[in-house]
Amino acid sequence: MYQYDDYDRALVFERVAQFRDQVERFMEGQLSEEEFLPLRLQNGLYLQRHAYMLRVAIPYGTLSARQMRTLAGIARDYDRGYGHFTTRQNLQFNWIELTQVPDILERLAAVEMHAIQTSGNCVRNITTEAFAGVAADELLDPRPLAEILRQWSTINPEFLFLPRKFKIAICSAEQDRAAIMMHDIGLYLYRAADDQMLLRVMVGGGLGRTPILSQQIREGLPWQHLLSYVEAILRVYNRHGRRDNKYKARIKILVKALGIEAFAREVEEEWQHLKEGPAQLTEDEYQRVASAFVPPIYEHLGDADLEYGSRLAEDAGFARWVAHNVQPHKVPGYASVVLSTKPGLAAPPGDVTGLQMEAVAEWSERFGFGEIRIAHEQNIVLPDIPKSQLYELWQLACDKGLGTPNAGLLTDIIACPGGDFCALANARSIPITQAIQQRFDDLDYVHDLGDISLNISGCMNACGHHHIGNIGILGVDKNGQEWFQVTLGGAQGKDSALGKVIGPSFSAGEIPLVIERIIGTFVRYRESDEPFLDTLQRIGLEPFKERVYSKAQELSA
Numbered sequence: 001m002y003q004y005d006d007y008d009r010a011l012v013f014e015r016v017a018q019f020r021d022q023v024e025r026f027m028e029g030q031l032s033e034e035e036f037l038p039l040r041l042q043n044g045l046y047l048q049r050h051a052y053m054l055r056v057a058i059p060y061g062t063l064s065a066r067q068m069r070t071l072a073g074i075a076r077d078y079d080r081g082y083g084h085f086t087t088r089q090n091l092q093f094n095w096i097e098l099t100q101v102p103d104i105l106e107r108l109a110a111v112e113m114h115a116i117q118t119s120g121n122c123v124r125n126i127t128t129e130a131f132a133g134v135a136a137d138e139l140l141d142p143r144p145l146a147e148i149l150r151q152w153s154t155i156n157p158e159f160l161f162l163p164r165k166f167k168i169a170i171c172s173a174e175q176d177r178a179a180i181m182m183h184d185i186g187l188y189l190y191r192a193a194d195d196q197m198l199l200r201v202m203v204g205g206g207l208g209r210t211p212i213l214s215q216q217i218r219e220g221l222p223w224q225h226l227l228s229y230v231e232a233i234l235r236v237y238n239r240h241g242r243r244d245n246k247y248k249a250r251i252k253i254l255v256k257a258l259g260i261e262a263f264a265r266e267v268e269e270e271w272q273h274l275k276e277g278p279a280q281l282t283e284d285e286y287q288r289v290a291s292a293f294v295p296p297i298y299e300h301l302g303d304a305d306l307e308y309g310s311r312l313a314e315d316a317g318f319a320r321w322v323a324h325n326v327q328p329h330k331v332p333g334y335a336s337v338v339l340s341t342k343p344g345l346a347a348p349p350g351d352v353t354g355l356q357m358e359a360v361a362e363w364s365e366r367f368g369f370g371e372i373r374i375a376h377e378q379n380i381v382l383p384d385i386p387k388s389q390l391y392e393l394w395q396l397a398c399d400k401g402l403g404t405p406n407a408g409l410l411t412d413i414i415a416c417p418g419g420d421f422c423a424l425a426n427a428r429s430i431p432i433t434q435a436i437q438q439r440f441d442d443l444d445y446v447h448d449l450g451d452i453s454l455n456i457s458g459c460m461n462a463c464g465h466h467h468i469g470n471i472g473i474l475g476v477d478k479n480g481q482e483w484f485q486v487t488l489g490g491a492q493g494k495d496s497a498l499g500k501v502i503g504p505s506f507s508a509g510e511i512p513l514v515i516e517r518i519i520g521t522f523v524r525y526r527e528s529d530e531p532f533l534d535t536l537q538r539i540g541l542e543p544f545k546e547r548v549y550s551k552a553q554e555l556s557a
Contacts, residue, residue: 019105148286455473456474
């Protein structure tokens with residue numbers, strides 16, 4: 001993984017010193033709350049319902065064992081013993097005291113971490129898929145270009161005060177596991193017939209109040225022009241984006257207003273002034289960064305491991321976990337493991353204790369090469385595990401509450417912290433999540449259903465990505481009461497889709513039975529092992545709506 005150079009190190013420590021001074025001046029009354037607001041936001045600090053929340057950047061979801069141990073220490077020393085992994089592959093500490101933030105940032109800086117630009121109207125954390133560099137279906141490793149984008153966008157003065165926040169994702173695999181179509185800019189990296197690296201550029205995606213999927217703006221962009229083309233897009237957005245209305249300030253609204261063709265023309269015209277300039281990447285610069293992502297020295301294991309095969313045959317629980325939480329690896333004899341942060345009532349989705357973090361750090365070194373990934377589904381990934389050691393790792397994960405075999409299944413719920421923490425939320429996400437998980441606590445039944453994504457957001461900001469869940473739940477306010485709107489048909493990946501609202505919203509107490517009736521309708525009309533979305537597309541929304549709303553009296557009882 002990438003290691004800081006002297007420039008990176010100096011920049012981050014200088015930022016810590018700068019923010020320490022800003023906090024001191026604010027505490028002494030020399031800065032007003034209004035003046036302090038943009039300063040703290042660009043250092044990842046929010047004022048939430050009960051305390052300050054600090055959002056720590058995990059660039060493209062990758063961190064080392066040492067960094068994970070540091071996060072565990074911060075959770076223990078400054079928070080309440082845990083942190084929350086987010087859908088942006090970051091970590092949030094929800095119970096932070098303002099005066100301690102500079103000390104926390106200094107501790108992060110010592111292990112090459114920071115909270116810079118995890119908030120504010122700037123380019124946020126660059127994301128990619130959690131299996132980058134090891135996925136069996138990967139075309140190219142997108143991490144070097146993700147790191148180049150990170151370096152270029154960090155404290156770039158031209159783009160620190162955009163009309164609104166700006167999110168970029170890149171992927172390069174047969175399956176899009178980075179959800180690039182829901183980003184302001186989505187990049188798909190592939191190789192041409194002549195072996196040249198090229199990029200497909202998508203713009204104008206985003207969820208929130210007005211969910212829109214991105215549209216292609218350019219095909220076959222040579223990788224050398226990555227920065228100049230992204231800069232051209234950002235300049236057009238910076239020039240024309242709405243600043244008078246934050247609800248209309250995202251690039252998706254600008255693209256929709258201009259039309260994709262007109263927006264593309266503006267970008268191409270701007271790019272003509274930039275394409276041969278200093279932002280053009282060189283082979284030397286690419287190799288400088290790519291050298292940090294050289295694959296580790298794998299053993300020659302081969303795919304046939306007799307002990308692994310016998311464990312699968314003898315232990316049904318292990319076989320179930322492997323079927324859902326173990327992903328194919330490009331190197332024979334290895335696999336990538338998903339450690340589920342969705343144990344049901346034991347913890348909210350994405351919450352991981354300091355003790356669990358320390359265990360994950362130890363496992364990453366004991367079984368792998370000391371590297372850890374965070375998936376946008378809020379789970380933890382160990383990317384390089386020999387198959388012969390999967391059984392031992394599974395047992396340890398179960399002991400620590402990270403071995404739930406539900407990756408990709410109904411109870412692998414994506415959820416924001418909601419109204420229990422967030423000052424913006426209309427409703428609480430965590431109680432709804434746990435009520436659904438309790439209703440579907442029969443793992444055999446959940447496994448028989450196959451892959452179903454269920455996403456929950458506590459407000460229209462859509463931090464839980466409810467729009468692209470096969471089943472989506474959105475918290476809404478009705479006269480001071482918590483209600484929940486349900487959507488069906490959302491999907492991420494190359495066949496991304498936005499879910500459709502099925503009808504009037506439901507009270508919190510009704511939601512578990514609503515989901516049960518939706519699943520019951522799926523089971524009733526499903527053909528063979530047909531996936532949920534295929535059944536929905538074949539029969540349409542009406543059978544689901546009829547089943548749910550014809551039982552209104554039962555739901556209210």
